[in-house]
Amino acid sequence: MCDYSLHSVKSRPAKVGDKLTTHNFGTGTRGFAAAEDMNVAVCVLPGTELSFADEIRCLPTGLIAWRDKIIEHKTAIFRQINKDKVAAHHDALEFPDGQIVLLTSLSEGQQATVLQLPAAPRNGAESEAQRRAAYVG
DSSP states (O other): OOOGGGTTSOEEEOOTTOEEEEEEOSSSOEEEEETTEEEEEEEOOTTOEEEESSOEEEOOOTTOTTSOEEEOOSEEEEEEOOTTOTTSOOEEEEOTTSOEEEGGGBOTTOEEEEEEOOOOOOSHHHHHHHOOOOOOO
8 A cells, every 4th residue: 555645546556667657646645656547556665676767856845945856866765664653654765875755755747667676575574674554544
């Protein structure tokens, strides 16, 4: 399942080779949409490796709020953060420099490709690391 605010949106799991687009689903968050149908949210497992077509643009924040923040990486690993907080955004990207950015902070319309899905968990600890944040609602 995708981030908590996408539970009312039609969704499917990500597959290797998927072409994804960052999209505002009108639910209070952005997520990945399927290239073939922008109304379908693509849910990504923690540990999935992604490659972006260009440097990653984030929504402006802070004092320089008139221009996008640029992350000078084109690859990221999908993570979930704040799993203990029910009504918080969980979907995030971790970049090679260790920086973590919420997926909902990315500007709309960016293209990404699923490079690799995480390996199947071999034990309880690996299974827990791949567990998506629970939705209670």
